[in-house]
Amino acid sequence: MIRIAMLGAGRIGQVHAANIARHPHAVLAAVADPLVENARQLTDAWGGHAFADPLEAINHPQVDAVVIGTPTHTHVELMLAAVRAGKAVLCEKPVDLDLEKAFAARDALGDDARRVMLGFNRRFDPGFSEIHRRIAEGEIGDFHQLLITSRDPDLAPYGYLQTSGGIFRDMVIHDLDLARWFLGEEPVEVFASGSRLFAPQLAALGDYDTVMVQLRTASGKQCQINCSRRAVYGYDQRLEVLGSAGMLLNDNLRETSVRHYNAQQTEARGPLLDFFMARYTEAYRLEIDAFISALRANQPMPVTVNDGCQALRLADAAQRSADTRSVVTLD
Numbered sequence: 001m002i003r004i005a006m007l008g009a010g011r012i013g014q015v016h017a018a019n020i021a022r023h024p025h026a027v028l029a030a031v032a033d034p035l036v037e038n039a040r041q042l043t044d045a046w047g048g049h050a051f052a053d054p055l056e057a058i059n060h061p062q063v064d065a066v067v068i069g070t071p072t073h074t075h076v077e078l079m080l081a082a083v084r085a086g087k088a089v090l091c092e093k094p095v096d097l098d099l100e101k102a103f104a105a106r107d108a109l110g111d112d113a114r115r116v117m118l119g120f121n122r123r124f125d126p127g128f129s130e131i132h133r134r135i136a137e138g139e140i141g142d143f144h145q146l147l148i149t150s151r152d153p154d155l156a157p158y159g160y161l162q163t164s165g166g167i168f169r170d171m172v173i174h175d176l177d178l179a180r181w182f183l184g185e186e187p188v189e190v191f192a193s194g195s196r197l198f199a200p201q202l203a204a205l206g207d208y209d210t211v212m213v214q215l216r217t218a219s220g221k222q223c224q225i226n227c228s229r230r231a232v233y234g235y236d237q238r239l240e241v242l243g244s245a246g247m248l249l250n251d252n253l254r255e256t257s258v259r260h261y262n263a264q265q266t267e268a269r270g271p272l273l274d275f276f277m278a279r280y281t282e283a284y285r286l287e288i289d290a291f292i293s294a295l296r297a298n299q300p301m302p303v304t305v306n307d308g309c310q311a312l313r314l315a316d317a318a319q320r321s322a323d324t325r326s327v328v329t330l331d
Contacts, residue, residue, distance in 0.1 A: 002026045002292050005057040005087075007078060008069035009033035009042050011277065012092060016067050019288040021046035026292050029064075032057035058082050065089065065295060067288075072097055072165070076105040079305075083112045090291045092119040094173055095308040097165040099316050106305045117291050117301035118308035120177040124286035127250040131241060132182060140243030146182050146223040148175045149238040151231035153275060155199055155209065166207045168192070168315040168322070172227050176318070177303075177311040179215055179223045182241065187215035187223070188330050190314060194322035198230055206323070213318050234272030235279055253279055 004026055006017045013031070021028040032051040033039040039050040051057045054074075058066055058081055065088035068078050076096050082089045095102035095118065109116060122128055135143060152171070156164070164170035180186065194208030202209055209230065215223040239250045252272050260268040273279040290302050317328040 002295055003029035003062055003064045004292075005030035005032065005048075005060065005063045005066045006042065006069065007032050007054040007057060007066055008071075009035070009038035010069065013067075013069040014042065015277065015281075015284050016069055016090075016288060017042045017046050019285050020067070023288060023292055025296060026288075029062050030057040030060055054078055055081060058085050058087060063087060065291075067291075068092060071163075073163075076101060079116060080105060080108060083109060083116065088115040088117075088291075088295050090117045090119055090288070091305075091308075093177070093308055094165070094169060094312050094315075095305060096312075097169055099309070099312055102309045102312050106309050109305060113305050114300045115295075116305050117294070118303045118305055119287065120174065120303050120307065120311070121280055121283045121287045122174050122178055123181055123283075123303060124290060125250075125280060125283040126286070128178065128239060129286075131239065131248045131250055134248060135182065135241060135243070139246065140241060140248055141245030143182075143184070143221055143241070143243050145221075145242040146179060147240040147242075148178060148223070148225045149227075149236055150175050150225070151228040151236035153231060153235050155229045158201065161202065161205060161207065166205065166319060167194075167209070167211055167227065167229065168213075168318045169312065171229070172211060172213060172225060172318065173311050173315045175225045175227065176213070176215075176314040177307060178239070179225065180307070180310060180314070183215070183217055183221050183223060185217045185219060185221065186310065186330070187314060188218050189216040190214070190317040190321050190328045190330065191326075192318035192321040193325075208322065211318075211322060213321075215314070235275050236272065237279055 004020050020026050028046045028048040030049045031039040031042045032054040036052040043050045066082045068091040079091050192213045195210045197210045199209040210228045213225040241248045254270050256270050321328045
């Protein structure tokens, strides 16, 4: 059994803790949170020791690995501390909001980087991973274009937005990671457009509420990402891939597939799943499973710290492009 400590008892920590505790080859050994009562609530539900100090959990002799779900500015410190203590790590994205600090952390890990996984959970979404597999099998021929739609149901609280790093580093970074994964090569050009269509207060943060990003690789593959902080109809998550021999499409998920027809409406459907916790429930479970499977088999992690650094590099480039209204060229 892999004995895992959960660092952070917020909403993502609650999801990971439950998935760890339910896993047949893992046990929740500890939960750490500065609000120790929150940690105790999780250990009361799923077992393990509760700590206020994450370093105590990291260094506990009955902990083999840690999952980091703490605020972004703590990620690098806790990641490096865990590796120094001989523990494997699954760290939520991003590595850090500062690109130089993220790359420095990657380099400091050295060979131990193979025991650190970045939490880009969307790679484990069953629909997205199936499309990735079918592309690799040649089902749509030569890859031409990738279109990603990602829209939140509403603007996050202003206090959160103040420390989020902006829409590109906080929200679009998930889509930039998917883009790298599907394209199979690094983008060399980034062009982004940002607008404040309903949240003018974001100007004080240098942030946007509505953005579009275009990526191009050296071989000419294209990707377009459109994101909004507000979609009044729900949480909109779609992906489309065009190739020389066809197209693959992953649509939104709903609570039911039933459609209603009557004299007033045609093909009426239930609402979209309300937010990422519901939409990506299975992806989070499969992400933890992939982490534990890699540890048990002594295999490299499926999503690396370098993946996190490269996605952050694209997010930084998109921010610069939107701010300057120009194409950013990458080496």
